[in-house]
Amino acid sequence: MDKIKKAVLVLTVAQCIFLLSGCWDQKIFEEIGFILQLGLELNENDELVYSLTMPVVNKEIEQDIEILSTTAPLLREARDKIRNFSGKRIEGGKTQQIHFSRELAEKGVGDILDVFLRSPENPILANITVVDGSPLEMFEMSLEYKDKTRVAFYVSNLIDETRKRTATPETRIYDLAILQHCKTIDPTAIYMRYDEKKIEVLGTALFKEDKMVGNLNIVDTGILHALMGKKINFSYYYRENDKDIKSGIAFSFKLVRRKIEIDTSDSAPKINISLNYITSLDEYDSHHRLDVAENKEEMEMKLSDVMKSDCERILAYLQEVGSDPIGFAEMVRSKHNAYYKTIDWRRIYPEIEFNVEIKTTIESQGAVN
């Protein structure tokens, strides 16, 4: 080995010894407080209240979560204020959910979550929810849920399970950011409430740009997913009469084909929506026999009619509140761009004429005819 090689080797090793012995950016696990949930709401003075839950792993402490809150106009400022009394270095890298109070959501979420996009340390996969009430109160109330896991995990599981049944939308920070910026599709969020016993997912919070303007229930959320052209997996309960104690039929909707045609020949566009559902019958009152073809066809027609009226009701509601989560504006912008540029979409949206066609096919009726 010649001198140069030796020198390079020694210098390299020396550099590694001096420079790699530590790291400027290291974070000691034991010294960190991981934010799992973040609550954002307004207090009586219209100040932004920032609350969070963190897991407690110390055996000496009875509580398994720690709840901290403060007021500050910026998220980073609030985090730093909490660091002043938490005794830990608070980090947001593990944040699972961000809960907005309905009051704040109705005033507009704006770019409150800028810090999540700006700093790669923060996750942009945290779920966005709107709470009917105060997120801080929800966290505090959850301390009394003796039969539930830590509230962050309880809510995470709740969201995952309801999302699998398309009972609530999948809205994460990046979804919200994308839709807020695109201007042609309005965002949605998970809508939930709480009480002394439980936290409950109610369906979908509807937004008009950055402001919450309404909400849909669990079943309507499933239909909204179908209208959005997304994967569906929801139960639908058809009721013929309410006289019996047990009444109605339960259907499981798992597959839909959506077709949308937009006619822009008039001043307000006409939109034809065709939904072709494949469904299975899960529960029935056994008064009818579905192995008779006529009975089954009649049932499919009745179901299509009631689904059609539900779709029309949902579309009318979306028009009424001015929310366009299905992205009709995006469809018109992308496919009828010249027309889109001549109109004020927000003004024209409530005037759109929807023509809905529903076809349902009962593919399976279980082991009983």
Next chain:
Amino acid sequence: MTGNNAITSKQMMRFTFVCQTGIGVINLPALLAKEVGHDGWISVLATGIIAIFLSSLIVVLLRRFSDKCIYDITKLLFGRVAGFIINTLFFIYLIFTTSGGLMVFLVYLKITLFPLTPSIVMAPLIILPSIYMVWQGMKTVARFKMVTIFAYVIVIIYIILLVKKMRFSFLLPIGETGFATLLSSIRTSFFAFIGLELIAIFYPEISDKENALKSHVCANLFTMLFIIVVVLACTALFGENLLAVINIPLFNLSRVYHAPIIERVDLYLISAWFIAMGCSIRAYMMAAYYSMGKIFRMKKSFLIYVLFISVIIGLSLLIIDINKAFMFLDAINYGGIGAVILLMLCLILSMFRNNGVSDNG
């Protein structure tokens, strides 16, 4: 051709491809979104076609002079003094491009992984493998490019995993931005193709010159296809409006994927892509060091090499502001365009002056 620098045309192809894509692709989707909205991919396609045409012409020029590199050609065409000045400018361009690449690498590291670690500590560590490989010669540098293949595979896998989340309506209507705007955006897109000129430096070292044209065209074709895929994916995922305000869209792309069990999936892509970025910087560092020996007739010297590395690191530490770093890259882009113009000028001049042109050229 010397032993440590001899390469095949395929190695040169990988060298050019990694050099072009390593740094340019990270923020190009955002720059194009600002300029041409959702039509960025058209701009890349147009620029790619131009780059393929120009790269073919460069190889045609080099073929005319057989075993000569650009530094010999300039002296033959412009005379000794003018040739030396042009070559020195070319060398300065290569030095600044290496430092610019390192500068941007440091900026990305600060944003993504190491906000507190000082640049002066990170810079030598980043180029430590390059210091070794460049000293060993072009053959080692070119061979190592194979290692970066997995970084590209990871990016493609991420994009495939994210397809379901993309809204392809964000790419419509095609060509909305208009011809004039698209035309002016070619200058921005060209940054991703800088590196096509490096073959003019290493051409004498290519052992199978008969395949050089095909390989160089392929390198630019693959660059074009890869960048189009990334620009399409970023635009379809983020939409042009959000994309325009993100400064590292490629890394943000990886933050969007939600994987079960594994958290911070983005770190895998970022870490893998750092290898590609390192290789991109190394390509220019190799070109600069090789050029130094050619232009100034310097023999391999440890002292000069240390000085050379110090200059590169020193220049990369001059700018720490991200906006200024991107402005610096913009200036480098003009340098790259200038280098290509010089090569084209040489080709045209070689049509009229047969000085040094080989018999079959």
